[in-house]
Amino acid sequence: MKIKASAKGDVVKVKMLIGHIMETGRRKDADGKLIPGHYITEVTVVYKDATVFHAQLGPAVSKDPYLAFAFKGGVAGEKITVTWIDNKGETEVGESVIR
Amino acid sequence: MKLSRRNFFKYMGAGAGGLIALASVPRLALAAWNEAAFTADALAAAIAARYPGLSVEDSGAIKLKAPAIAENGAVVPVSVSTNLPNVKSISLFVEKNPSPLAASFDLTAQSVADISVRLRMGETSNLVALVEADGKLFRVQQEVKVTIGGCGG
Numbered sequence: 001m002k003i004k005a006s007a008k009g010d011v012v013k014v015k016m017l018i019g020h021i022m023e024t025g026r027r028k029d030a031d032g033k034l035i036p037g038h039y040i041t042e043v044t045v046v047y048k049d050a051t052v053f054h055a056q057l058g059p060a061v062s063k064d065p066y067l068a069f070a071f072k073g074g075v076a077g078e079k080i081t082v083t084w085i086d087n088k089g090e091t092e093v094g095e096s097v098i099r
Numbered sequence: 100m101k102l103s104r105r106n107f108f109k110y111m112g113a114g115a116g117g118l119i120a121l122a123s124v125p126r127l128a129l130a131a132w133n134e135a136a137f138t139a140d141a142l143a144a145a146i147a148a149r150y151p152g153l154s155v156e157d158s159g160a161i162k163l164k165a166p167a168i169a170e171n172g173a174v175v176p177v178s179v180s181t182n183l184p185n186v187k188s189i190s191l192f193v194e195k196n197p198s199p200l201a202a203s204f205d206l207t208a209q210s211v212a213d214i215s216v217r218l219r220m221g222e223t224s225n226l227v228a229l230v231e232a233d234g235k236l237f238r239v240q241q242e243v244k245v246t247i248g249g250c251g252g
Contacts, residue, residue: 011211024219026197041132052209055216056130058137060193060201062174062217062249069204070211 003096005080012074012098014045014053016067018084024059040065043084047074074098130188136200142192145200146229149190150236155229158183158237163228165243172220172249180213183232189214190231195224219249 001018018040025037037059045053052071074080076098085091136149146155164178179189189212190203201218212230220226220243227240 015215041137047209050207050209052207054130054205054207055214056132056137056203056205058198058201060196060198060219062219066176066215066217068178068215070213071207071209072211073209 001082001084001092001094003080003082003094005074005096005098007074007076007098010072011070012047012072012080013070014068014080014096016043016082016094018043018065018067018092020064020084020086022059022061022063022065026059038086038088040084040086043067043082045069046081046083047071048078052080130205133200133203136203138198139200140198142194142199142227145192145198146236149200149203150229150231153231153234153236155236155238158230158239161228161230161237161239163226163239163241165226165241167242168244168246169220170246172222172245172247174249175218175220175226175243175245176215177218177226177228178213178215179228179230181230181232181237183212183230183237186210186212186230186232188231190229191216191218192227192229193218193220193224194227196221199227220245221248 003016005014020040023038027035039059040057043055053069082094139145139148160183161181169175186206188205191201192199193201202216204214223244225240226243230237
């Protein structure tokens with residue numbers, strides 16, 4: 001996943017792009033069989049042991065989800081950690097240094 | 100039970116492992132994934148599951164940014180921001196999607212109420228943004244016309 005965090009004054013703006021198929025569970029394959037849903041359900045962002053953002057997502061979020069948010073009190077040079085988990089229990093952790 | 104040196108280290112290890120496990124799941128502090136709300140198949144049911152017991156009022160203090168016409172329903176950029184104080188969560192609903200609740204964001208005291216995401220829309224529909232603040236629900240909505248649906252195969 002790609003994460004960009006930039007500090008401006010007291011506010012840190014975070015943008016992220018997560019590579020994920022976000023299969024809705026409503027599409028059919030060539031044989032007419034339903035393709036099981038496979039999508040991210042939660043994204044959590046932690047800064048200095050505190051959760052600063054938590055997203056609950058459903059299959060209506062586009063493929064390769066893009067998320068942007070902002071939080072106060074972040075300092076350039078420090079790290080944020082992004083964790084996502086999907087409905088199959090797969091998970092990925094990414095880090096980015098605030099610029 | 101006699102606490103031997105070996106057992107002492109075994110238990111220390113187990114304790115430390117537990118602490119690490121706790122530290123790596125800070126999301127437990129916030130609401131977990133709300134399955135009932137995400138699987139509800141009508142707007143009212145989805146809102147009731149996500150925000151039980153809260154009544155909704157329209158608000159001019161929320162800015163919802165979305166295209167009036169989306170050529171590609173598979174990727175509809177949506178932003179919500181507000182100056183309302185004590186915002187606890189922001190949720191986005193696509194009224195005519197098979198499951199209207201698309202995304203829900205839990206904010207903390209450190210958060211700035213300004214989020215962006217890209218959504219799928221199966222057809223032309225109302226896009227509803229709800230902001231939970233001070234124990235109340237504030238709503239803003241907008242119609243997005245979809246040229247090519249984003250939920251088909």
